[in-house]
Amino acid sequence: MRHEAGCILRIVEMHPLYVTGKVTDSAGLMKYLSSNIAKKDVERFEKVAAQARAETALAIKNLEAAREDAEMARNKAEHMEKVAREAISAVEGLEVESSLQQMKISDLEARIKDGEARYQIEATNAGRDSSVATLSTPDTLVAVNENVIVRGSACTVLVMADGTQRHMKTSTFDRDGSITRKAKELIGSRIRTTCWDPIGNPGKWSRQGYFRNIYETR
Numbered sequence: 578m579r580h581e582a583g584c585i586l587r588i589v590e591m592h593p594l595y596v597t598g599k600v601t602d603s604a605g606l607m608k609y610l611s612s613n614i615a616k617k618d619v620e621r622f623e624k625v626a627a628q629a630r631a632e633t634a635l636a637i638k639n640l641e642a643a644r645e646d647a648e649m650a651r652n653k654a655e656h657m658e659k660v661a662r663e664a665i666s667a668v669e670g671l672e673v674e675s676s677l678q679q680m681k682i683s684d685l686e687a688r689i690k691d692g693e694a695r696y697q698i699e700a701t702n703a704g705r706d707s708s709v710a711t712l713s714t715p716d717t718l719v720a721v722n723e724n725v726i727v728r729g730s731a732c733t734v735l736v737m738a739d740g741t742q743r744h745m746k747t748s749t750f751d752r753d754g755s756i757t758r759k760a761k762e763l764i765g766s767r768i769r770t771t772c773w774d775p776i777g778n779p780g781k782w783s784r785q786g787y788f789r790n791i792y793e794t795r
Contacts, residue, residue, distance in 0.1 A: 685793070692792040699771060699790055708773040711783045713743070715794045718768045721760045723747075733757045735770065735788065743770055743788040750789055760791050769794050 696710065703710040717738035725734045725744065732744040733751060751757055771790045772783035 685795070688793050689795065692794070696771070696790075696792055703771075703773050704776075706773065707776050709776055709779065710771045710789070711774050711780070712792075713770045713772070713783070713788070715767050715769050716741075718760065718763050718766060718791075721757065721764060723757060733760065735760060735791070741786070743786050745788050756790060763791065763793055767794050768792060 696712075700710040718735060719738050720736040722734040722736065724731050724747075726732070727734070727744045727746075730746045731748065732746055733756070735743045737743070745751060745756065747754070747757065769792050770788035771792070772787050773789050774781050774783050
C-alpha cells in the first residue's frame with residue numbers, strides 16, 4: 578500500500594496540473610480524473626443523442642416523403658380507376674346505343690319490307706282497275722290534318738317537309754279511318770304515298786296532290 582501510494586504521489590508530482598497548482602495531491606488527482614471522465618461521458622452521450630436526433634429527423638422526413646408519395650400514388654390510382662370506369666361506362670353505353678340503333682334499323686327494314694309487300698298487292702288491285710299505283714318521292718311527314726275541306730269534300734291532309742300537301746277524300750277512300758291513323762303514327766318519318774292514276778293518263782290525279790295510301794321508307 579505504501580509503495581502504491583508513493584507511486585501515485587510521484588505521478589501527481591510529475592503531472593502538469595500539479596505543476597500549475599490545480600492538483601496538489603492524489604485525492605485531487607482522483608477528483609479531477611472522475612470529473613474529467615464524467616465530462617467525456619456527457620460529451621459522448623450528447624454526441625450520440627445529437628446523432629440520434631438527426632437520424633430521427635431524417636427518418637421522419639423520409640417517412641413524410643413516403644406518405645406523400647403513397648398519397649399521390651393513391652390519388653393517381655383512384656383517378657385511373659375513375660377514368661377506367663367512365664370509359665367502361667361509355668363503351669357499355671355505346672354498345673347499348675348501338676344495339677338499340679340496330680334494333681331500330683332492323684325494325685324499320687321489317688316495316689319497309691312489309692310495306693313493299695302491301696304495295697305489290699295495291700299495285701295489283703290498281704291494275705285490275707285500269708290504274709297505276711304511282712309512288713311519290715320519299716319525304717318526311719310533318720303533320721296530319723283531319724277534316725280539311727278540299728274541293729268541297731272532307732279530307733285528310735298530309736303536310737310534307739318540302740312544304741307540299743297531299744289530300745285524300747276520307748268518305749270514299751278511308752271510311753274506317755285506318756289510313757289516317759297510320760299516317761299519324763308515321764309523323765316524323767320518311768314516307769311515300771300512292772295515287773291511282775289512269776293507265777292511259779299518267780299523273781292525272783297524283784299531280785293534283787291526291788293520295789290513296791301511305792308507306793314508310795328510308
